[in-house]
Amino acid sequence: MVNERVLLTSLANLIGKETIADDCAILPLDGTLIVATTDMLHETTDFPAGMTDWQRGWMAVAATLSDIAAMGACPLIVLIAVGLDRPERLRPVMEGAVACCSAHGATLGGGDIDSHKELTLVTTGIGIVNADQVVRRKGSQDGDAICVTGILGGAQAALLGHHQYEPSLFEPHPRIAEGRTISCAGATSMMDISDGLALSLHDLAAVNEVGYAIYSDELPLIPELPPEEARELALFGGGDYELLFTISPDALPLPGLDEYRIGEVIREHRVLLDGKPLPSRGYQHRWRE
């Protein structure tokens, strides 16, 4: 088995380790930073069963806007490339894409259309942020609080058949406004957790010299499931579009935001749950060799 993260690491010498260490590419332009990110989603691997095409269009845009939110940036424009197995799918996909853009202050600026064996959506988002407000993955400080923006595990619960959580899975809301608030409050590092909380903490550890200690009692869990199961989903489930960030405890609570404080940044370079190593597993694309 080879996985996406191993492949990405193998490219570090080709496109630069610094370049692949964030949710977005960053481009300075006169004191403003332009951030840009792209996401590929397609039917077999990425879209859960039971979604409508409208929801697929919405989700494809949400995935990209979430990466922009994770930099503390404002989205401006989204482009979408649509690979279509049947032409009549274009309209509902585009209507969902436009709706998600409109709901989050972005403009759908165009794209490309191609015939394809299976429905494939690739969205690219471009946003801007003042150079002194950008929040990157790198920057966590020993003693910072570790926070998330919402309840964890909903998307994975829906995948497992808990239908009441399908809105989390099918129509996720990228945390654009929350990302701006967190950025303005001086967060030291941030990323989205669409691959799951555990993997995301390990992603932060990969680009910071500090460590991350979280506590299972502090995790914002789904209330309707047994705590044991809910905790597993919160740690290792994928598909939640919440933000994970670190910030000085003095800055908490954040104005207008119901953040959940789940742990603290520690000097030792480890990722710990209740004092024990937290496994680096979660949602990943995999290829068979």
Place this chain on the structure above:
Amino acid sequence: MVNERVLLTSLANLIGKETIADDCAILPLDGTLIVATTDMLHETTDFPAGMTDWQRGWMAVAATLSDIAAMGACPLIVLIAVGLDRPERLRPVMEGAVACCSAHGATLGGGDIDSHKELTLVTTGIGIVNADQVVRRKGSQDGDAICVTGILGGAQAALLGHHQYEPSLFEPHPRIAEGRTISCAGATSMMDISDGLALSLHDLAAVNEVGYAIYSDELPLIPELPPEEARELALFGGGDYELLFTISPDALPLPGLDEYRIGEVIREHRVLLDGKPLPSRGYQHRWRE
């Protein structure tokens, strides 16, 4: 049969007719325009047989940079989403993509990786241009000269088995430097002709109130083929990454550029070859219904 252009037109009321009328989306930012474009290419439909994966990576970037060239813009950053059927294809694809970026002044800024049934490459390019230098499809003036930047039909000739033209097809060079020269010289309208010259002239006609008259004797043809065949390829062949532009005849010849003047903009809203209507056909993606 439904084709890409009909689908695009059907979306005009959804994302705005103005928005889809250029090679790139345009985003104003303090006197500078940011331009952005995305292209989807995949194995079954878009990559000719006989290409290496390195060349597929190169071509995917070239397609996007060509759209940026067509606005008279400078490319800054390219993102690439790679859908892989086999993980070992990633490295040559990325090496080709990086090489094409480097050759044309752009940086490969990141992307996304996904497993996919067939190799699928989606590139997004972001560039900048001064607001007073951007060249759009709309703007042709009655009396302008119609020009192209190079010999036409090479890519299609290679597709038909003329191996000496394979570099045009397999490793096309986007006309970035030429686009800048044309923009600075005051061109009134421009686009790339990757779908073929005839279709591109009709694309210009769709957003301008003037018409376009070209002459078969003026077309820059492949010298090695019989003129009749070479002319057919020049008019209706796809895959050439030359630029088509209109400009006041007083501005010609352009410094440092071997442009070919193939006709003139006319008041009557028609597209003519040697005084007769030029059919609107060329390279298009098609779906069966």
